[in-house]
Amino acid sequence: MFIKIPFLCFLLLAVVSSLSVTDAKAHNAPERKQLRKLSHFNKEGVYFSNLANGTRLNKVTKLSREHYEITISSEFIPTNSSSFFAFQLWADEKKTIKISLKYTEYKHRYIPKLSEDGLIWRPIKGLILSESDTTATFDITLSSKKLWLSAQEIESSEHTYEWLDKFISNKSYIRKHSVGKTVLKQDLFVVSSEQESVKPSVVLIARQHPPEIPGGVIAFKAFFEEVMGVSNLAQNFRKEFNIYAFPLLNPDGADNGNWRHNSNGKDLNRDWEAFTQPETLAVKNFVIEKVKQENKSIWFGIDFHTSYNGPYLLILNEENEQMAKTRIIPRLINNINDQTPIFNQYRRRDQDLPYCYNWFYKAFGSEAITYEEGDETDRSIIKARARLYAKSLMQQMLLELKLK
Numbered sequence: 001m002f003i004k005i006p007f008l009c010f011l012l013l014a015v016v017s018s019l020s021v022t023d024a025k026a027h028n029a030p031e032r033k034q035l036r037k038l039s040h041f042n043k044e045g046v047y048f049s050n051l052a053n054g055t056r057l058n059k060v061t062k063l064s065r066e067h068y069e070i071t072i073s074s075e076f077i078p079t080n081s082s083s084f085f086a087f088q089l090w091a092d093e094k095k096t097i098k099i100s101l102k103y104t105e106y107k108h109r110y111i112p113k114l115s116e117d118g119l120i121w122r123p124i125k126g127l128i129l130s131e132s133d134t135t136a137t138f139d140i141t142l143s144s145k146k147l148w149l150s151a152q153e154i155e156s157s158e159h160t161y162e163w164l165d166k167f168i169s170n171k172s173y174i175r176k177h178s179v180g181k182t183v184l185k186q187d188l189f190v191v192s193s194e195q196e197s198v199k200p201s202v203v204l205i206a207r208q209h210p211p212e213i214p215g216g217v218i219a220f221k222a223f224f225e226e227v228m229g230v231s232n233l234a235q236n237f238r239k240e241f242n243i244y245a246f247p248l249l250n251p252d253g254a255d256n257g258n259w260r261h262n263s264n265g266k267d268l269n270r271d272w273e274a275f276t277q278p279e280t281l282a283v284k285n286f287v288i289e290k291v292k293q294e295n296k297s298i299w300f301g302i303d304f305h306t307s308y309n310g311p312y313l314l315i316l317n318e319e320n321e322q323m324a325k326t327r328i329i330p331r332l333i334n335n336i337n338d339q340t341p342i343f344n345q346y347r348r349r350d351q352d353l354p355y356c357y358n359w360f361y362k363a364f365g366s367e368a369i370t371y372e373e374g375d376e377t378d379r380s381i382i383k384a385r386a387r388l389y390a391k392s393l394m395q396q397m398l399l400e401l402k403l404k
């Protein structure tokens with residue numbers, strides 16, 4: 001007990017302090033809805049832009065000739081501290097300036113990353129946080145070449161679909177089609193490999209939460225490429241199982257640089273009981289149709305995310321694990337632990353919450369996991385881990401089929 005009391009006090013303090021910050025600022029809210037524009041300081045020859053999709057910058061203020069304050073707000077509050085920012089910046093001539101990222105609510109979270117081409121990113125050095133962690137200050141050297149500065153790698157819907165279309169272009173066994181529209185009337189795509197005679201199926205869901213690039217984009221892509229790839233294992237797997245993948249469930253949020261929500265200000269991963277949003281409803285209708293009309297059987301669901309204290313997998317609680325119609329997760333865990341030096345952690349969580357992975361269990365008796373990566377985990381490890389999980393899951397699902 002003596003461990004729990006200080007921890008409770010800490011929790012209480014954290015809640016009280018976060019409430020007071022939010023309340024105080026809520027009455028004096030800045031423009032949370034970001035205006036898309038080029039902010040230029042002609043005398044100094046310094047430029048900032050949030051015109052590209054996937055960016056987030058609410059306001060630029062010149063504090064001095066060499067110091068610029070970037071105001072960052074979440075489109076909707078309350079939210080969690082997924083304090084996402086992204087923009088481009090450059091100067092007429094080479095110069096070093098000071099940048100302060102100032103968050104109107106919540107705290108700094110992600111290490112700022114720089115890129116010249118949007119592909120290769122490097123973390124900035126020498127970050128100084130204010131006492132309350134609401135402002136992050138650092139130096140940056142500009143030139144006439146535009147730089148990206150972002151909380152995580154920039155990934156708009158266009159980036160995801162460009163990768164997807166390229167990957168599937170020479171694979172006739174993969175089909176991509178729209179199953180509905182988002183709040184802003186963007187297409188919601190499902191990408192599938194299926195055969196009429198095959199009934200067992202797996203469903204993959206990615207990026208309900210826009211800033212969660214490590215799990216929602218990097219891990220998902222590597223996992224998808226493995227299960228949809230040309231290895232013998234993947235080919236054998238697809239003879240026995242259908243795959244239905246939703247590569248980007250929140251394109252509106254991704255394009256608008258949202259911290260958490262869809263364009264209605266709803267957290268999609270809390271909507272898997274009420275289904276009030278078009279994005280979650282489209283998945284539900286599609287999967288239920290597959291089960292009812294085509295007699296498909298959902299064996300496994302995976303929902304890709306990223307957490308401050310990841311990587312880990314959220315798995316079913318012990319009771320539900322026993323009740324599920326298959327026994328894949330325990331063997332998957334043993335198999336991964338046996339064959340890899342890569343750190344793996346598993347957590348069980350309350351199965352009454354309206355999370356996506358709980359819906360798979362409740363609606364179909366399926367095993368399901370929430371796949372969480374870490375904010376700053378080495379990207380090559382994220383890819384290696386995802387490939388390993390994909391291979392191991394395919395092996396264990398094929399084994400389950402044999403044992404049944």
Ligand SMILES: [Zn+2]
Nearest residue numbers: 209212305306
């Ligand atoms: Zn998430």
